[in-house]
Amino acid sequence: MNNIISSLELALNAFKSNKTRTALAILGVTIGISSIIIVFSAGEGIKSLLADQVESFGADVVQAEIKIPSSKKGYAGERQSAMSLLQGAQVTTMKSDDLKDILELPNVADAYGLFMTQEQITYRGEIENTIVWATSASFIDIDQAGVDEGRFFSDAENRSLAQVIVLGSGIKEKLFGDSDPIDRTIRVRNVRFRVIGVMEERGSIMTFNFDDMIYVPVRTLQKRVVGVDYFVNILAKLHNMDFVDETMEEMRGIMRENHNINPPDEIRESIFDTGKDDFRIVSMVEALEAFDQMYSTITLVLLAIVAISLIVGGVGVMNVMYVIVNERTPEIGLRKAVGAKNNDIMLQFLVESVLITLIAGVIGTVMGILISWGVTVGATSAGFSWNFAIPIEAFVTALLFSVVFGIAFGLYPARKAA
Structure with a gap:
């Protein structure tokens, strides 16, 4: 515990003497962490929007709507039908x-x-x-x-x-x-x-x-x-x-x-599998579940993109830490001369790396909250039912990413220092 406290004190002193490099290292991770908060908050906002739609029309309501018949299945058929309607095709049956x-x-x-x-x-x-x-x-x-x-x-x-x-x-x-x-x-x-x-x-x-x-x-x-x-x-x-x-x-x-349409030979697998029908029938609850599933997929894709930006930020942290290690070679030699072990040196620089990413995580979280709040204000001002909510998993994910990336990208410079 004493080693960790000592490493924290050394890390803070190092940040004070390397403000510009520390700020650059923090920036990339900050953007990634704020993006995580925004993605989760947007998900909650969209869910509230869809839930409000179901509540408005009634959960006990079933809707039949026109569509252009399609030879394709699933989402591909849905897209083909939607494009036909946008291009002016009409269904009058x-x-x-x-x-x-x-x-x-x-x-x-x-x-x-x-x-x-x-x-x-x-x-x-x-x-x-x-x-x-x-x-x-x-x-x-x-x-x-x-x-x-x-x-x-x-x-x-x-x-x-x-x-x-x-x-x-x-x-x-x-x-x-x-x-x-x-x-x-x-x-x-x-x-x-x-x-x-x-x-x-x-x-x-x-x-x-x-x-x-x-x-x-x-x-x-x-x-x-x-x-x-x-x-x-x-x-x-x-x-x-x-x-x-x-x-x-x-x-x-x-x-x-x-409408003189023969029933399909295959069993319908989703609300998008409407085949040659010139209509689609869907319950409001079923539509909500389909949108929820779709947004979950989109969220995973967005988080993957955010992870890439965090990796870029992590590489920035690693480069900055590597430069700091090179600049502080005399300090490292002096500490070893007075009895510091290799593990003590490695722990010091690893703590510095994690502290950088944690600071970036805190700043990114605050930025994400503020941006999400701004989106909520804008959406509600435009008349949309958009709730401001950030689930606990957003903060947990942001914290885990901060610590894991700090360790992962600080390990090599720390070992180099030791």
């Missing part, structure tokens, strides 16, 4: 018959069809670009959404193609400020809509800012505005989640029959 048949399933409590489009809306010369969320009255219950002013539209208004509109709180603020928007008229593609309500503030989920959307009856939008007869999503609320897999399989069977 998800229609009211699908919704009607899904509503008749015994485990389905309620369901609604959804059509989304981006449109310009105008009010007294003011123009806003927004997403139009066209749905039915069931949306308000299934998505657990609330109305702050006025009311939501009814099924009767949807069936009668009523030209009524409910505003997101953000759009209401942009167009009306503190004024009462109820019974005012807004134009969507020159079609007049009467404002009947304003939604409660909801914020953003993934790429959707619900406060900047407008909500209209889906049949009204289909028939009076865009001239289509299909949905892009169908969301179903289930009675019992114990039978979610069976219900999802029943939904697939219904939609394949309605």
